[in-house]
Amino acid sequence: MSLSNEFSKGFYKENPVFKLALGLCPTLAVSNSVQNAIGMGAAATFVLLCSNVIISMIRKGVPKKIRIPIYIVVIATFVTIVDLVMAGFAPALHKSLGIFVPLIVVNCVILGRAEAYAGKNSVLYSFIDGLGMGIGFTFALAIIAVVRELLGDGKLWGIPMFGSGFEPVLLLILPPGAFLTLGMFLGLFNWLDTKRSAA
Amino acid sequence: MEFNELLIIAVSAIFINNFVLTRFLGICPYIGVSKNMDSAVGMGFAVIFVMTLASMVTWLINAFMLKPTTSNIFYIIFNAEAPPDLTYLKTIAFILVIASLVQFVEMVVQKVSPALYKSLGIFLPLITTNCAILGVALLNLDNDYNFIASIVHGLAAGVGFTLALVLMAGIREKLEMAPIPKALQGIPIAFLMAGLMSIAFLGFSGLKIQ
Amino acid sequence: MKDILKLGGILLLVTAIAGAALSMVNAITKPRIEEQKRLVTQRALTTALPKANPEAIVPVTENESVSHYIGYQTTEKQNIAGYAFVAKGAGYSSIIETMVGVDTTGTVMGIKIMQQVETPGLGTKIEEVRYGESSSWFQDQFLNRIADGLIVDKDGGDIISVTGATISCRAVANSIKKGMGELEERLGGFKVN
Numbered sequence: 001m002s003l004s005n006e007f008s009k010g011f012y013k014e015n016p017v018f019k020l021a022l023g024l025c026p027t028l029a030v031s032n033s034v035q036n037a038i039g040m041g042a043a044a045t046f047v048l049l050c051s052n053v054i055i056s057m058i059r060k061g062v063p064k065k066i067r068i069p070i071y072i073v074v075i076a077t078f079v080t081i082v083d084l085v086m087a088g089f090a091p092a093l094h095k096s097l098g099i100f101v102p103l104i105v106v107n108c109v110i111l112g113r114a115e116a117y118a119g120k121n122s123v124l125y126s127f128i129d130g131l132g133m134g135i136g137f138t139f140a141l142a143i144i145a146v147v148r149e150l151l152g153d154g155k156l157w158g159i160p161m162f163g164s165g166f167e168p169v170l171l172l173i174l175p176p177g178a179f180l181t182l183g184m185f186l187g188l189f190n191w192l193d194t195k196r197s198a199a
Numbered sequence: 200m201e202f203n204e205l206l207i208i209a210v211s212a213i214f215i216n217n218f219v220l221t222r223f224l225g226i227c228p229y230i231g232v233s234k235n236m237d238s239a240v241g242m243g244f245a246v247i248f249v250m251t252l253a254s255m256v257t258w259l260i261n262a263f264m265l266k267p268t269t270s271n272i273f274y275i276i277f278n279a280e281a282p283p284d285l286t287y288l289k290t291i292a293f294i295l296v297i298a299s300l301v302q303f304v305e306m307v308v309q310k311v312s313p314a315l316y317k318s319l320g321i322f323l324p325l326i327t328t329n330c331a332i333l334g335v336a337l338l339n340l341d342n343d344y345n346f347i348a349s350i351v352h353g354l355a356a357g358v359g360f361t362l363a364l365v366l367m368a369g370i371r372e373k374l375e376m377a378p379i380p381k382a383l384q385g386i387p388i389a390f391l392m393a394g395l396m397s398i399a400f401l402g403f404s405g406l407k408i409q
Numbered sequence: 410m411k412d413i414l415k416l417g418g419i420l421l422l423v424t425a426i427a428g429a430a431l432s433m434v435n436a437i438t439k440p441r442i443e444e445q446k447r448l449v450t451q452r453a454l455t456t457a458l459p460k461a462n463p464e465a466i467v468p469v470t471e472n473e474s475v476s477h478y479i480g481y482q483t484t485e486k487q488n489i490a491g492y493a494f495v496a497k498g499a500g501y502s503s504i505i506e507t508m509v510g511v512d513t514t515g516t517v518m519g520i521k522i523m524q525q526v527e528t529p530g531l532g533t534k535i536e537e538v539r540y541g542e543s544s545s546w547f548q549d550q551f552l553n554r555i556a557d558g559l560i561v562d563k564d565g566g567d568i569i570s571v572t573g574a575t576i577s578c579r580a581v582a583n584s585i586k587k588g589m590g591e592l593e594e595r596l597g598g599f600k601v602n
Contacts, residue, residue: 024230062419083290106329191382
């Protein structure tokens with residue numbers, strides 16, 4: 001188990017969204033603009049990192065029977081911290097992410113990593129795992145958001161990319177576009193996999 | 200609150216702002232348990248039940264423990280000078296309450312009706328991490344719904360979830376026979392179907408209910 | 410039994426630590442969050458009541474919540490420049506909150522959308538400012554109108570809605586119209602020109 005491998009697995013091999021199909025609610029909901037996607041990714045990464053470290057630290061003292069409630073309390077604490085800090089320092093982002101900020105609590109990526117990784121591994125490894133997975137999650141959100149914002153609204157990071165003649169594909173920015181884009185990406189990653197294993 | 204307003208809340212939660220197809224809440228169980236009809240129906244009813252109950256309980260928690268009003272129980276017990284504003288604890292309070300609620304429901308159903316437990320039991324643990332449950336509690340708060348409106352909203356949100364889930368299960372059972380490209384089999388095609396359903400549900404946004 | 414007490418105790422301890430940590434964070438962020446909220450309201454009020462002295466806009470409370478604001482021309486609070494209120498209407502994916510300022514005859518003096526989470530690229534265009542202009546073209550249409558004129562084109566009026574976002578536009582127009590009716594009742598009628 002090498003550190004760099006633990007870090008990089010979140011990008012592609014075990015990408016939480018594209019490979020493990022976890023954390024799909026926020027992926028669909030906030031990928032309508034790149035700004036939202038990066039904001040959500042950063043918030044989730046922070047929570048993932050902190051909860052992984054704390055859970056790994058206390059893993060030997062936590063009785064098996066009540067580990068899940070304890071994990072949830074730890075995660076909820078960091079989510080609330082993010083929620084409060086974002087409301088105070090980035091109110092616009094806080095508003096546009098809406099209830100998806102407190103809903104990071106039930107993001108299965110985070111509880112999933114706590115249960116599958118941080119509860120069993122050392123602090124350093126859990127930290128690296130959290131960072132890698134968080135960046136992988138952010139990357140997945142961002143790539144979907146780029147497609148949706150660029151084609152659906154003709155913008156990137158809120159800046160118009162095409163001339164005024166461009167007719168955006170409105171559907172992509174609307175809810176159906178989220179499902180369709182994610183479906184196509186999941187298919188693409190499947191296809192890449194089969195091609196790789198065939199070669 | 201008038202009956203009319205409650206009706207608007209209900210219709211809007213089921214069709215116009217369907218929890219799954221336009222609000223993106225509860226996607227994991229939507230994709231996960233829509234492979235066959237029986238489990239979709241079972242999951243649907245479990246969600247309706249827990250959502251309604253959760254709306255009720257979280258509303259009471261918020262009104263009597265978190266909100267800074269004179270009926271806050273901490274204000275009454277500790278005889279505090281001013282009612283404490285504990286709304287910042289809502290996320291942690293709600294998720295713990297929902298988790299315990301689900302456990303409690305599971306135990307009660309097991310004792311009272313083993314038959315019902317057999318059909319719903321396996322879905323209950325999955326519900327704790329269903330973001331639609333916490334979502335409905337937070338939306339009740341955001342929209343300032345009163346007690347009755349919260350319950351109606353919770354119930355309708357559950358019905359909307361079940362509707363989307365059951366429709367999806369019907370489609371996916373048929374998809375078993377369809378010649379789908381290999382890369383799209385399984386989850387990807389489910390998402391593409393969900394996208395098409397979501398387009399259909401966009402039509403409801405034209406409903407004029409004022 | 411002993412086991413349950415021990416487990417319960419641990420859980421209680423963890424939750425207590427979490428609660429304590431959060432109350433500390435809350436103590437730090439709370440003033441900041443409130444300041445942000447105050448700023449949003451303050452900015453909206455200045456836009457909605459351009460003729461009022463920004464220092465002389467006072468909230469009027471009814472049943473412990475603010476029902477509307479009165480803006481005076483001078484800090485001595487003598488001549489009323491107009492009234493402002495927050496209109497709330499359900500848009501496509503959010504509650505749209507608009508600060509609306511009207512003069513004493515019930516004509517819209519200024520509006521400012523304070524909160525909306527509509528679909529990017531569609532509903533959000535109710536706040537769009539076109540290149541080279543300094544204010545939102547959609548919101549500018551509301552100026553100098555009385556309540557009866559606040560109808561969007563799709564409903565037979567002449568307020569041009571944002572293409573593809575009729576619901577958001579209708580929500581803004583209807584909520585303002587409704588709010589003006591309520592304000593008129595509260596004041597016992599507007600002055601007649």
